[in-house]
Amino acid sequence: MVLTGLGVVSSIGFGPQEFAAGLRAGRSGARPISVFDTTGFEYANGCEVVGFDPTEWLRVTDPADLGRASQFSVAAARMAVRDAGLEESELAGKRGLVSVGTTDGEAVDLEALLETSLNSGSAAMDGQTARRVPATMLSLAIARELGLSNVSAYTIATACSAGNYAIGDGFDAVRSGEVEFALCGGADAMCRKTFAGFYRLGTIAPDCCRPFDADRKGILTGEGAGLLVLESLDSARARGARIYAEVLGYGLNCDAYHQVAPNQESIQRCMRLALEDAGVKPHEVDLISAHGTGTQANDVTETRAIRGLYGDQPPRTISVKSMLGHTMGAASALGAIACALAITHGFIPPTINHRSSDPECEIDCVPNESIEADLRVVQNNGLAFGGNNASLILGKYSEKELVS
Amino acid sequence: MTTEPRLVITAWSAVSPYGIGRESFVDGIASSTSTVTELDQDLWQGPTSRGCLVPGFDIREVLGAKGTRKMDRVTALVVSTVGQLLADGGISTGEDTALVLGSTMGSAQSIMDFTKDVLVRELPYLVDPAKMPNSVMNCAAGACAIWHGLKGPNTTLAGGQAAGLMALDYARRLLIHDRAAKVLVGAAEEYSTERAWLDRHSWPAETPDRVLGEGCAVLLVETADQAALTGGRTPLAEVLATESRVYLEGDPTKVLIACVQSVLARAGVRADEVWAAVPSSVGDRGRLESGVVRSLFGAEVVDRVPTGDVLGDTGAASAALRIAAVLSVAEHSPEAAGRVALVTSADRYGTVACSLLRLADPASS
Numbered sequence: 001m002v003l004t005g006l007g008v009v010s011s012i013g014f015g016p017q018e019f020a021a022g023l024r025a026g027r028s029g030a031r032p033i034s035v036f037d038t039t040g041f042e043y044a045n046g047c048e049v050v051g052f053d054p055t056e057w058l059r060v061t062d063p064a065d066l067g068r069a070s071q072f073s074v075a076a077a078r079m080a081v082r083d084a085g086l087e088e089s090e091l092a093g094k095r096g097l098v099s100v101g102t103t104d105g106e107a108v109d110l111e112a113l114l115e116t117s118l119n120s121g122s123a124a125m126d127g128q129t130a131r132r133v134p135a136t137m138l139s140l141a142i143a144r145e146l147g148l149s150n151v152s153a154y155t156i157a158t159a160c161s162a163g164n165y166a167i168g169d170g171f172d173a174v175r176s177g178e179v180e181f182a183l184c185g186g187a188d189a190m191c192r193k194t195f196a197g198f199y200r201l202g203t204i205a206p207d208c209c210r211p212f213d214a215d216r217k218g219i220l221t222g223e224g225a226g227l228l229v230l231e232s233l234d235s236a237r238a239r240g241a242r243i244y245a246e247v248l249g250y251g252l253n254c255d256a257y258h259q260v261a262p263n264q265e266s267i268q269r270c271m272r273l274a275l276e277d278a279g280v281k282p283h284e285v286d287l288i289s290a291h292g293t294g295t296q297a298n299d300v301t302e303t304r305a306i307r308g309l310y311g312d313q314p315p316r317t318i319s320v321k322s323m324l325g326h327t328m329g330a331a332s333a334l335g336a337i338a339c340a341l342a343i344t345h346g347f348i349p350p351t352i353n354h355r356s357s358d359p360e361c362e363i364d365c366v367p368n369e370s371i372e373a374d375l376r377v378v379q380n381n382g383l384a385f386g387g388n389n390a391s392l393i394l395g396k397y398s399e400k401e402l403v404s
Numbered sequence: 405m406t407t408e409p410r411l412v413i414t415a416w417s418a419v420s421p422y423g424i425g426r427e428s429f430v431d432g433i434a435s436s437t438s439t440v441t442e443l444d445q446d447l448w449q450g451p452t453s454r455g456c457l458v459p460g461f462d463i464r465e466v467l468g469a470k471g472t473r474k475m476d477r478v479t480a481l482v483v484s485t486v487g488q489l490l491a492d493g494g495i496s497t498g499e500d501t502a503l504v505l506g507s508t509m510g511s512a513q514s515i516m517d518f519t520k521d522v523l524v525r526e527l528p529y530l531v532d533p534a535k536m537p538n539s540v541m542n543c544a545a546g547a548c549a550i551w552h553g554l555k556g557p558n559t560t561l562a563g564g565q566a567a568g569l570m571a572l573d574y575a576r577r578l579l580i581h582d583r584a585a586k587v588l589v590g591a592a593e594e595y596s597t598e599r600a601w602l603d604r605h606s607w608p609a610e611t612p613d614r615v616l617g618e619g620c621a622v623l624l625v626e627t628a629d630q631a632a633l634t635g636g637r638t639p640l641a642e643v644l645a646t647e648s649r650v651y652l653e654g655d656p657t658k659v660l661i662a663c664v665q666s667v668l669a670r671a672g673v674r675a676d677e678v679w680a681a682v683p684s685s686v687g688d689r690g691r692l693e694s695g696v697v698r699s700l701f702g703a704e705v706v707d708r709v710p711t712g713d714v715l716g717d718t719g720a721a722s723a724a725l726r727i728a729a730v731l732s733v734a735e736h737s738p739e740a741a742g743r744v745a746l747v748t749s750a751d752r753y754g755t756v757a758c759s760l761l762r763l764a765d766p767a768s769s
Contacts, residue, residue, distance in 0.1 A: 104540075150649060157507065254554060254556065385537050
């Protein structure tokens, strides 16, 4: 099972080329939040998507019929299909899976409806806005726009690991032969209620996100979408497609412990499940793209889980959230795309904004500057509220290692 | 493609307008009585005065005071349904047990209640941090995992009215790829004031006889081999095939027919072998779906199992509750043994799904 197309909507660039260049340069997406009113917050930086025009990406749907997250989702899907060198009409003739992970769905629209309701009464809510709300739209909008009827369209709502959940399910569906392709990933649009919630918990950084840093102050909320085209190696080779990386396996589990606090033992078990599924030994892993939110609790717990599994010399462990902020349901999908690009182009994206390493986080986070590296096996972590952990393993695709 | 292991349903439970637990559901479906009630206007200030609610569903009375202080209604529906199922069958949980839950958006009420504090408090961040998890769509599944010790894959699917069937297909993939030994597959929807308003504004032209309902149904699904290994669990039905598709234009008819034909073909079942076909029949879209299924299988087959309208529009829970209805009817129908049942769903947003089950034949096991 291989990745042949990548679509990106992010605060540091659109499309795989721009995104790869941003990752290599260590570009920061942080800026003062403009997508919602930040009055009353002492500080409000976030990683917004700037300059996104939905009309560039929508052909059959009126942009007003889709929320911002669904618009991101469609744009990234269309980019991924194009990047894979596929015609949309060609895909329509195949059985497929569309799967999009999300945390908040169209919570922006729900807030708008609530505002109407508070100001003018519930009877005054707007129907078009209400119809945009169900999260199932994030995947159905892709099917509708790309003209795909013979697909299962799933929206996976497992919060901040949902992107990995979606990619994992795509992997299983392609692997068992029940679909010829999977178009999967994650999407979220920044919303005020999530910002306020994390702010209240004291986990929004005042300036920027510094994962694994001794002075880290928390996350920056972000937004965007990452969608990937997954197909069998046979299918990719038959059409001469470029292969970014192989999907080797994944692991899912649930802490069943606490809705919010991460659990070291359970995260460790999730990563172990992923390695076992991929048939990979810990020493074969060259890089971990951590969940790495930049909160005190996450970074210590995740680092300990990594050391618990990998021992005293764990692979380099980076956090792309230092650049992208926490893009919620899109986070692990964008992380997986970053991993695929790192494998393809032979570099390790840095953990930016780094000043002094936290002795409690004993890993090499590749501070501030990307480095050249030949990556063979990479792990991408996604952790979430609800204890929904998901870890994905990607490998370098190498023609000569094929057993014919 | 290797031969897939056979998947069987070995236990189920439901919390619905017929009451809490399997028996009340079986009895309710047998009676087919309407569950529409006048709502207490002090509690429910929605656009209509009627609904199909789980009677007496007070969260603290049903689940106790401990751990329920911040629990919302949909979470409580899921926690109590799964609790009923596990207790009925004396089923153990742990790392090998997955939960796959279909939903529309978790609790619209919780999300909006949490957001309300952002809008009305003197400072926008004076939200209740303990209720933040309730504002995320996977709250019910995560809370249910904590309550019942479910440490396997824990997946929330936002799938609208077809969510239960989509969850069943997702669970199949978990099982055949050995990601869990058994999966609790279900779907849930709560009645709430905010849901009722969103529904009213989304579908203003809908005929007024559609009443919102609520409930949760959960099935225990495992491989036939695993069920045999455990000794005590007898298959109630085999899941022959499940599929979902997307209709791109306004009318789901063609895609629904294609989807039905596809699962029949995949299962090697002829249309005339289908003993019961159970479409949604709620509202305008349900009537359309029901008409299509009736044209394919005839009135006798469609009328064997009371369709969802007796429970109102149960949203995401609808298809899962109809699988429970099939199993309920089969329990009292000796002629159902070994026969095939089809459950369909045409969601208003664009999903069509159907699932084909073969009811167990106690004589042959």
